[in-house]
Amino acid sequence: MTKRKHTDETGEDKKPFIDNSVLVMVGSILIIGGAIAYMSASMSVYTECTTESIPPGSTLIDLRPPAQYNNKHVGGAVSVPYGCGSCFPDDITSNYETDDTLVLYGSSAIDAAYDLHGMYGYDNLYILTDYTKWVGPDAI
Numbered sequence: 001m002t003k004r005k006h007t008d009e010t011g012e013d014k015k016p017f018i019d020n021s022v023l024v025m026v027g028s029i030l031i032i033g034g035a036i037a038y039m040s041a042s043m044s045v046y047t048e049c050t051t052e053s054i055p056p057g058s059t060l061i062d063l064r065p066p067a068q069y070n071n072k073h074v075g076g077a078v079s080v081p082y083g084c085g086s087c088f089p090d091d092i093t094s095n096y097e098t099d100d101t102l103v104l105y106g107s108s109a110i111d112a113a114y115d116l117h118g119m120y121g122y123d124n125l126y127i128l129t130d131y132t133k134w135v136g137p138d139a140i
Contacts, residue, residue, distance in 0.1 A: 063106030
């Protein structure tokens with residue numbers, strides 16, 4: 001395979017304005033930067049918290065079925081079931097502003113956080129990670 005030379009109208013060799021290796025390097029940086037930005041954006045939908053680190057002024061939302069909520073729940077939590085046939089999005093969007101701080105818990109909390117963020121624009125979302133330690137209906 002012969003290497004093609006770049007010449008100008010006088011027949012003299014001319015070098016490309018930008019070397020191909022520079023283009024490959026710049027392209028790689030852009031691709032990697034885009035991937036990092038995408039991962040950062042998708043990972044920042046919610047923040048994990050424990051009962052000791054619940055943000056002040058936040059609303060605790062129990063996403064479990066009503067029977068589980070009635071049996072036991074974290075003190076001060078409101079029941080907003082998440083799942084097939086529930087009124088989940090309407091109950092949230094009609095009662096809470098998109099800049100309210102919401103602390104979600106239940107096995108579907110991560111899915112609910114992605115729905116609230118992606119479809120409705122909620123940004124101050126937390127997932128309560130230690131809710132299973134609560135044993136009384138209003139234990140504090």
